[in-house]
Amino acid sequence: MNKPKKIPHKPGVYIFKDRHQKPLYIGKAGNLKNRLAFYFSQTIKIPKIAKLLEEAKKIQILETASEIEALIKEAELIKKYLPKYNVLMRDDKGYFYIGFTKEIFPKILITHQPDTRPKYQNPNPKSQTKHKIQKLKHEISYIGPFTDGNALKITLRLLRRIFPYCTCKETHKRPCLNAEIGRCPGYCCFDNNSKFKILNPKFETNSKSKILNSKQRLEYQSNIKNIMAVLRGKKKQLIHELKNKMSTMSKNQEFEKAAVLRDQLFGLKNIFEHRQTLEVRPLARGQTSAELENRLKILLHTAKNISRIEGYDISNISGTEATSSMVVFSKQANSYAPDKNQYRKFKIKTVHQISDVDMMREVITRRFNHPEWIYPDLIVMDGGKPQLNAATAALKSQIPKHKPQINSKFKIPIITALAKQNEELYIERWRFPIKLKKQPQEILHLFQRIRDESHRFAKKYHHKLREKKFKNG
Incomplete structure (x- = not known):
């Protein structure tokens, strides 16, 4: 296999293919040229890579606008083609998955092994009487596999600035630190008996059902839905949807809601505009204005x-x-x-x-x-x-x-x-x-x-x- 003549110094995904154009191995890189140079090094002595290069007849390159898009595209292609030399696929512990709990205010977690088995709980574990074991409401849905855990954490950190979500393990009586800095909506992890929540209209509760009002639930769940859309590679559809909603709200003079969507659009554009998103850097010296x-x-x-x-x-x-x-x-x-x-x-x-x-x-x-x-x-x-x-x-x-x-x-x-x-x-x-x-x-x-x-x-x-x-x- 000959080395491609033109490989860009840009983020993207590379695919090694056999003589039948079937993917053998799929990888991502922040700099495609530097990453692929490794495979053509004369000093390479790793048997699996040597075998891959012997069997591969072609390299396909898919350039992306940012490292985040490369991360997402790689996961999408690995799941689709199950390449032979992505051997870690046979051992799920080597890959990362993002889990979304199915509850009123879903949590987001990163795991190696997605557990899709039904989960059960005792509705009253302190009680001495026997209770039927009930199915746990918040099962978990997963997106993956991803190969780079560190890049995945940075991506979630960036997305959380745009679409806040809760990471608190327990409820509490006052706003958490993340709520103070805009990383958490704040109302999702309050103790129902919190005096602060009762006195503060931002955290208004529904007196009939004793749960937070439906607008807050929908707002939170919308943030989770948007994060899932980005991680599934549906960025363009999401941006189109947000623009339409912002336009409708502006026409209806719902300017405060429109401003929230405007900031979300700016945030998404900023993330996917940068060539080096997972390692944020200023404009390079000598770069034009x-x-x-x-x-x-x-x-x-x-x-x-x-x-x-x-x-x-x-x-x-x-x-x-x-x-x-x-x-x-x-x-x-x-x-x-x-x-x-x-x-x-x-x-x-x-x-x-x-x-x-x-x-x-x-x-x-x-x-x-x-x-x-x-x-x-x-x-x-x-x-x-x-x-x-x-x-x-x-x-x-x-x-x-x-x-x-x-x-x-x-x-x-x-x-x-x-x-x-x-x-x-x-x-x-x-x-x-x-x-x-x-x-x-x-x-x-x-x-x-x-x-x-x-x-x-x-x-x-x-x-x-x-x-x-x-x-x-």
């Missing part, structure tokens, strides 16, 4: 190019010597970089009280009174919803002055505000903010750099004005 721009487009739901980003901040002490900055980040070969020749500073003129919101409104109005400056594709300001609303109103007031027949170069930018405390990004016309800490690091770092640079530049000008006032008495 095209990938970063594409991630920005996905984040902001826009098809427009993002070449120029402007950042704004206000600096003042009790309203005195108030200033504002306009910093510019332009798309360069490798990233978005500060373009200091395009920086502008403003001394606040019309606002004399302590009001960052009114000051931001003034600055945005004045900025768009300068058609000779290149227009931005994206605006990032320091602040929250009030600053965002003020800037949006200011921009809308300027639009009549920039009609196409007056200014053909004018374009309406995307306006955002970055709240520092929780790194939440507010976007015009979006009801709920995006949590940037859940986004890829390069996205979070870009917004932080813009925010910090605009703060530095505004503060520098503010100090300059204060020193000038002090010297002049």
Whole structure:
């Protein structure tokens, strides 16, 4: 068997086939070229591999977008073809399976040997009287086999950030730590007599049935269903389904529910976009900014190019010597970089009280009174919803002055505000903010750099004005 001429340095699945095109062995790799180089090494002395190479006549390569997809595809193909040289298939202890318990709030577990036998329990083990042994309600369904236990754990960890589920072994009276950090819904593992649950509307119970309300059960079970869909290789169908649901909820003005689905879609795209998902890394040195721009487009739901980003901040002490900055980040070969020749500073003129919101409104109005400056594709300001609303109103007031027949170069930018405390990004016309800490690091770092640079530049000008006032008495 000859070595394939073109093997990509990318994740994927490889299949050794015999002369009848029947799969002999199926494996996965984070880097196909490096992995297959092992099989063609002259120093190889493993009898089973030598026998495989002797019998194999062809290698088929299936490239995937990420290591997670390679992991899932490998499991799917092994189960389908039962290859001769995947000898571990004859000893189930060598493979990993994901189990899903069949109960109101299903648990997820990883095991070597799936146990499909019926399970039974005594309904009252403490009682001295005899009881009929009843069939346990939560039997377990399995997905597998998977070959890489470590990769499987990382995959579940990533999926849990998008679709939270419970891992608590016992019920408790207060929210668990995982609920506090968004990895568990929280209501699934509460003691029914918990005072916290009774007093907190988030954990409302149904007084008639003494169980959690059906909406919470359906929400939790939907998360489990979505995880199962991903692990079965039905990612595309799941994304299509989530998009349809989000569209329907938006039309019905159920914006909070639509925002949850939006975040789930972003999470799935982020997982499957990265070439190296099971070992998360930043953009490689020397890589072009095209990938970063594409991630920005996905984040902001826009098809427009993002070449120029402007950042704004206000600096003042009790309203005195108030200033504002306009910093510019332009798309360069490798990233978005500060373009200091395009920086502008403003001394606040019309606002004399302590009001960052009114000051931001003034600055945005004045900025768009300068058609000779290149227009931005994206605006990032320091602040929250009030600053965002003020800037949006200011921009809308300027639009009549920039009609196409007056200014053909004018374009309406995307306006955002970055709240520092929780790194939440507010976007015009979006009801709920995006949590940037859940986004890829390069996205979070870009917004932080813009925010910090605009703060530095505004503060520098503010100090300059204060020193000038002090010297002049």
